[in-house]
Amino acid sequence: MDAAAFRTAHGEPVPAVTAAEMAEVDRVAVEEFGLGIIQMMEHAGRTLSRTALESDANQMVVVAGGGGNGGGGLACARHLAARDRLHSIVLDRSPDEYEGAPATQLRLLERMGVEIIDADAAPEPAATAISDADRIIDALIGYGLTGAPRGTAGDLITEMQSAAAPALSLDVPSGVDATTGETAGVAVEPEQTLTLALPKTGLTATAGSLRCADLGILAGVYEAADIDYDHPFGDQFCVDLTVTE
Numbered sequence: 710m711d712a713a714a715f716r717t718a719h720g721e722p723v724p725a726v727t728a729a730e731m732a733e734v735d736r737v738a739v740e741e742f743g744l745g746i747i748q749m750m751e752h753a754g755r756t757l758s759r760t761a762l763e764s765d766a767n768q769m770v771v772v773a774g775g776g777g778n779g780g781g782g783l784a785c786a787r788h789l790a791a792r793d794r795l796h797s798i799v800l801d802r803s804p805d806e807y808e809g810a811p812a813t814q815l816r817l818l819e820r821m822g823v824e825i826i827d828a829d830a831a832p833e834p835a836a837t838a839i840s841d842a843d844r845i846i847d848a849l850i851g852y853g854l855t856g857a858p859r860g861t862a863g864d865l866i867t868e869m870q871s872a873a874a875p876a877l878s879l880d881v882p883s884g885v886d887a888t889t890g891e892t893a894g895v896a897v898e899p900e901q902t903l904t905l906a907l908p909k910t911g912l913t914a915t916a917g918s919l920r921c922a923d924l925g926i927l928a929g930v931y932e933a934a935d936i937d938y939d940h941p942f943g944d945q946f947c948v949d950l951t952v953t954e
C-alpha cells in the first residue's frame with residue numbers, strides 16, 4: 710500500500726493498493742462479509758456508464774474480457790444499450806466460455822439482442838467495430854493481468870491502441886500491471902481510467918485522467934484486510950484523483 714499516492718480535488722490523500730491487496734479486499738468482502746461480486750460489479754458498470762455518457766459519443770464499443778473486469782464492462786454495456794449509445798460488444802472469447810458473474814451479465818445482453826462479436830471467431834468484424842466506434846470502453850483485463858497480453862486479448866489491445874477513438878479504461882488500462890504500472894507487452898493508453906474502490910499503485914504512471922468509483926465496500930472489510938482506509942467519496946459515488954507530487 711502507498712498511503713498517500715493520490716489526492717482528491719479537495720487535497721485529501723487517498724491510498725493506493727497493490728493487486729494482491731485489492732484481491733484480498735474482494736475476498737474478505739465476499740467470503741467474510743457476504744457482499745456479492747455481482748453487487749460490486751453493478752456499481753462498477755453503472756459508474757463506468759455514467760462516466761462514458763459524459764461524452765458526446767453515441768457509438769460506443771465495449772471490449773470485454775472473461776473475468777471480473779469484463780463483467781463490469783458488460784454491466785456498463787447494458788446501460789449504454791438502454792440509452793441507444795452502444796455500437797456493439799467485442800469479446801476476446803466465445804460467449805460459451807463465460808462463467809459466474811460475467812456470464813450473468815452477458816446472458817442479460819444476449820436477451821437484449823445487442824450485437825456481440827466474438828473476436829476469437831470473428832477477428833475482422835471485431836477490428837471494424839473498434840475502428841468504427843467513437844469511444845472505446847476498455848474492460849478487457851484489470852488487476853488480474855498475468856504476464857504479457859496473449860492471443861486475441863493482445864490483438865484487441867493493439868486494435869484499441871491504433872483506433873482513432875479515445876478509450877475509457879475500467880480499473881486499470883488493459884495490459885498495464887496494476888501493482889507496478891509496467892507493461893510487459895502491448896497496453897491501452899486511455900484518455901481516462903475509472904478505477905474501482907481504491908486506486909492501484911501502478912496507476913501513478915499511467916496515461917490520462919483518473920477517477921475512482923465507490924463499490925459500496927464496507928469500511929470493516931478494509932479493516933479486516935489490514936488496509937488503512939478513510940472513505941474518500943464524501944457525498945458522491947465517484948471522485949477524481951491526481952497523483953500526489
Ligand SMILES: NC(=O)C1=CN([C@@H]2O[C@H](COP(=O)(O)OP(=O)(O)OC[C@H]3O[C@@H](n4cnc5c(N)ncnc54)[C@H](OP(=O)(O)O)[C@@H]3O)[C@@H](O)[C@H]2O)[C@H](O)CC1
Nearest residue numbers: 749775776777778851852853854855856857858859862880
Ligand atoms: N472490489 C473490486 O475492486 C472489484 C473489482 N472487480 C473487477 O474485477 C477485476 C479483477 O477480476 P479478475 O477476474 O480477478 O481478473 P481480470 O478480469 O482483471 O483478468 C482476468 C481475465 O484477463 C485475462 N488475462 C489475464 N492475463 C492475461 C494475459 N496476459 N493475456 C491475455 N489475457 C489475460 C484472463 O484470461 P484467461 O484466459 O487467463 O482466463 C481473464 O479473462 C478488477 O480489475 C475489477 O475490474 C469485480 O468486478 C468486483 C469487485
Ligand SMILES: [K+]
Nearest residue numbers: 847850881883
Ligand atoms: K481494463
